[in-house]
Amino acid sequence: MFSRPAAGFDKEGAMHREVDTIAAIGTATGEAGISIVRVSGPDSFPLADRVIRCSGLKPSARPGGTFLHGYTVDARGAEADEVLVLILRAPHSYTREDMIEIQGHGGAQSAKRNLRVVLDAGARLAEPGEFTRRAFLNGRLDLVQAEAVLDLIRARSDRAAAAALYQLEGQLSAQLHLLYDDLIAVSADVEATLDFPEDELPEATFKEIDRRLVDAQQRVNSLIETWDEGHLLREGARVVIAGRPNVGKSTLLNALLGRERAIVSAIPGTTRDTIEESISIRGTDAQLIDTAGLREAVDAIESEGIRRARAHLEAADLYLYMIDASADLAEADLVHLRSLAPDRCLLVLNKVDLGRQIARDDLAGFRSVETALLNGTGLNELREAMAEKLQQGMAAHVPPHAVISERHRVLLVKARHEIDRARSILAERGEDGAALASARLQAAIESIGLVTGRSYHEDLLARIFSRFCIGK
Numbered sequence: 001m002f003s004r005p006a007a008g009f010d011k012e013g014a015m016h017r018e019v020d021t022i023a024a025i026g027t028a029t030g031e032a033g034i035s036i037v038r039v040s041g042p043d044s045f046p047l048a049d050r051v052i053r054c055s056g057l058k059p060s061a062r063p064g065g066t067f068l069h070g071y072t073v074d075a076r077g078a079e080a081d082e083v084l085v086l087i088l089r090a091p092h093s094y095t096r097e098d099m100i101e102i103q104g105h106g107g108a109q110s111a112k113r114n115l116r117v118v119l120d121a122g123a124r125l126a127e128p129g130e131f132t133r134r135a136f137l138n139g140r141l142d143l144v145q146a147e148a149v150l151d152l153i154r155a156r157s158d159r160a161a162a163a164a165l166y167q168l169e170g171q172l173s174a175q176l177h178l179l180y181d182d183l184i185a186v187s188a189d190v191e192a193t194l195d196f197p198e199d200e201l202p203e204a205t206f207k208e209i210d211r212r213l214v215d216a217q218q219r220v221n222s223l224i225e226t227w228d229e230g231h232l233l234r235e236g237a238r239v240v241i242a243g244r245p246n247v248g249k250s251t252l253l254n255a256l257l258g259r260e261r262a263i264v265s266a267i268p269g270t271t272r273d274t275i276e277e278s279i280s281i282r283g284t285d286a287q288l289i290d291t292a293g294l295r296e297a298v299d300a301i302e303s304e305g306i307r308r309a310r311a312h313l314e315a316a317d318l319y320l321y322m323i324d325a326s327a328d329l330a331e332a333d334l335v336h337l338r339s340l341a342p343d344r345c346l347l348v349l350n351k352v353d354l355g356r357q358i359a360r361d362d363l364a365g366f367r368s369v370e371t372a373l374l375n376g377t378g379l380n381e382l383r384e385a386m387a388e389k390l391q392q393g394m395a396a397h398v399p400p401h402a403v404i405s406e407r408h409r410v411l412l413v414k415a416r417h418e419i420d421r422a423r424s425i426l427a428e429r430g431e432d433g434a435a436l437a438s439a440r441l442q443a444a445i446e447s448i449g450l451v452t453g454r455s456y457h458e459d460l461l462a463r464i465f466s467r468f469c470i471g472k
């Protein structure tokens with residue numbers, strides 16, 4: 001486990017890693033205006049002098065934050081591309097190391113040729129996320145901010161991008177660092193009680209300590225509560241279409257997607273496996289999941305399909321429960337409905353073109369939409385209702401504000417538990433429990449430290465940065 005200084009170069013870290021000069025293509029391949037090769041490390045400027053031909057001052061003599069125009073050239077002096085080169089001097093760069101960014105022409109070939117020139121001149125091809133990893137190790141970003149970089153790259157909606165940017169700017173980090181420092185202060189005060197003879201210990205001390213622990217717990221809690229929304233922003237809402245066989249579930253999937261993705265037939269039990277597709281409902285991203293009709297399965301395959309359907313139902317952010325409105329309400333439907341939370345459920349009363357046995361009023365407590373999907377009736381109304389429900393799920397707060405990820409949640413739940421243990425120990429045993437309570441608080445502090453990266457281990461970094469692309 002290493003500790004990372006809040007800012008500046010990491011001397012301890014530097015002993016563990018060889019700091020060489022890395023390079024990678026930073027832009028996506030394909031036809032485009034420009035492509036960028038980035039280079040970072042101590043040899044960036046000498047390397048630039050070797051591979052960039054330009055008039056005037058050589059690259060290494062230029063001030064940081066300036067561009068030069070020139071050509072990349074290989075060891076034999078052959079030109080690879082016409083380029084603009086951005087000079088970034090440590091610590092005023094993304095990695096806090098000396099960096100150059102070579103902007104070449106777009107398309108796959110220029111970028112590859114520029115990268116080859118740089119690699120031939122001595123740079124090493126960067127690993128996924130290595131630039132951001134260096135930014136972290138050099139104290140430019142904490143771990144929460146580094147993760148925000150990935151969230152921003154992967155953001156699938158405007159909202160998700162706004163939340164990632166907020167996190168990148170350090171707003172979530174600031175709350176976590178404050179919490180960390182406050183817990184260290186309380187823990188020190190708990191330990192200080194050990195130095196007092198019992199009769200000299202002020203009455204108010206433990207009350208005051210408990211008050212501060214309650215406050216810390218509440219702050220941890222409100223962060224944990226943002227997880228739901230964070231997961232909606234990152235993964236999109238999970239919308240599950242469920243109901244008895246043959247009611248029109250797959251027809252609905254196809255209608256919402258606008259293409260014939262799932263097989264539709266008049267034979268009950270047509271869909272046997274779950275089918276997942278991404279859609280955007282009025283600007284909100286969602287995973288739409290069509291499931292096998294819920295009934296007593298006729299064979300093992302269908303039975304597995306129904307098991308999967310039920311598992312998806314449990315993890316859904318929104319259920320579209322579909323009923324054939326032209327037939328009588330089945331007892332099985334009532335049983336299923338009882339197991340669903342009304343605020344996360346929309347009833348779709350389909351096949352109203354065949355007549356209505358079931359009316360909206362029969363199903364009070366559930367919001368419902370009548371449809372005849374065969375001719376598209378009610379589809380727009382359904383989309384509106386879905387958008388409303390999905391947004392209700394996210395509307396508790398208006399971004400930008402802090403939202404945590406699954407990794408953060410696990411660590412914060414542990415921290416909450418440790419603070420809770422410390423409180424009960426102090427409540428039960430007073431100063432006799434001080435040493436034990438302090439150890440609990442250390443564990444809580446450690447957990448929060450792992451969120452921000454104040455403490456970290458190699459496995460954790462490997463797990464986080466391997467999800468990045470090369471060049472970031």
Ligand SMILES: Nc1nc2c(ncn2[C@@H]2O[C@H](COP(=O)(O)OP(=O)(O)OP(=O)(O)O)[C@@H](O)[C@H]2O)c(=O)[nH]1
Nearest residue numbers: 246247248249250251265269270271293372373374
């Ligand atoms: N009349 C009428 N028929 C419909 C409507 N919607 C779907 N159907 C028909 O109902 C039958 C079943 O549709 P599916 O979409 O396959 O039903 P499902 O719920 O996916 O069925 P399983 O996969 O077997 O659970 C098909 O023949 C559809 O054409 C509708 O609004 N009106």
Ligand SMILES: [Mg+2]
Nearest residue numbers: 249250270271
């Ligand atoms: Mg189906």
